[in-house]
Amino acid sequence: MPQERRANRGPGAAAANREALISAAREIFAESGFDAPLSRIARRAGVGQGSLYRHFSDRGALAMAVFEDNVTGLEDYAARPGVGLEQVLETIREQLVTSMAFVELLDPPVSDPCLAQLGERVGALLSGQLDSARRRGVVRADLTGAELMLGLSMLAAVLSRTPTGARAEVAERGWLLLRRGLDG
Numbered sequence: 001m002p003q004e005r006r007a008n009r010g011p012g013a014a015a016a017n018r019e020a021l022i023s024a025a026r027e028i029f030a031e032s033g034f035d036a037p038l039s040r041i042a043r044r045a046g047v048g049q050g051s052l053y054r055h056f057s058d059r060g061a062l063a064m065a066v067f068e069d070n071v072t073g074l075e076d077y078a079a080r081p082g083v084g085l086e087q088v089l090e091t092i093r094e095q096l097v098t099s100m101a102f103v104e105l106l107d108p109p110v111s112d113p114c115l116a117q118l119g120e121r122v123g124a125l126l127s128g129q130l131d132s133a134r135r136r137g138v139v140r141a142d143l144t145g146a147e148l149m150l151g152l153s154m155l156a157a158v159l160s161r162t163p164t165g166a167r168a169e170v171a172e173r174g175w176l177l178l179r180r181g182l183d184g
Contacts, residue, residue: 018055018065020045026066026099031164034063064114070095071118078125085133088126092152093175096159097167123149139182151178 024044028036038059042052056062074095078088127145134141155174162170 014055017045017047017051020047021052021055021062022065022069025062026069029063029066030099034059038062066099067115067118070099071121074122075125078129084136085126085129085139088129089152092122093155093171096152096156097171119149143182148182151181 021041024041028041028044032040038052039049041062042049045052052062056065074088074091077083077091123145126148130139130143130145130148133139134143155171155178158174159167159171
């Protein structure tokens with residue numbers, strides 16, 4: 001049976017294609033890890049491999065776009081009125097369960113300056129939220145941003161070795177332990 005060809009939607013679809021690729025990569029990486037076939041990501045996004053390579057030169061560039069998207073989303077969320085440390089940490093916990101890309105950001109396997117910069121953005125965001133929480137007396141006065149990042153990194157390391165189906169339960173148990181260390 002001949003395969004149907006998709007209509008070329010042209011350059012106007014570039015931004016939508018890029019977002020679809022990032023979303024598909026996040027899902028596929030969470031399901032199968034970073035070694036998942038890029039062709040599978042393109043299929044899930046509903047684009048051809050040519051479109052994938054027009055946007056991302058290689059697997060690393062695609063992974064970095066997923067990391068960047070996760071961090072930007074977290075920063076946007078944290079900037080909303082009424083969102084505090086507890087809500088930001090809960091969002092990070094959810095990202096750790098659903099996005100191996102976020103796990104790798106908190107517990108990177110290799111030194112990469114771009115990845116380190118994204119990690120620094122998360123650290124700065126958490127430090128700002130932590131300062132506010134300290135002023136309100138909802139966390140220990142001596143808790144540092146570095147300690148908070150360390151705790152999240154430890155949870156990320158455990159989740160990176162946890163089967164997908166068990167991540168939510170393991171994250172919840174780990175989260176309860178971390179919360180005990182935050183309380184004032």
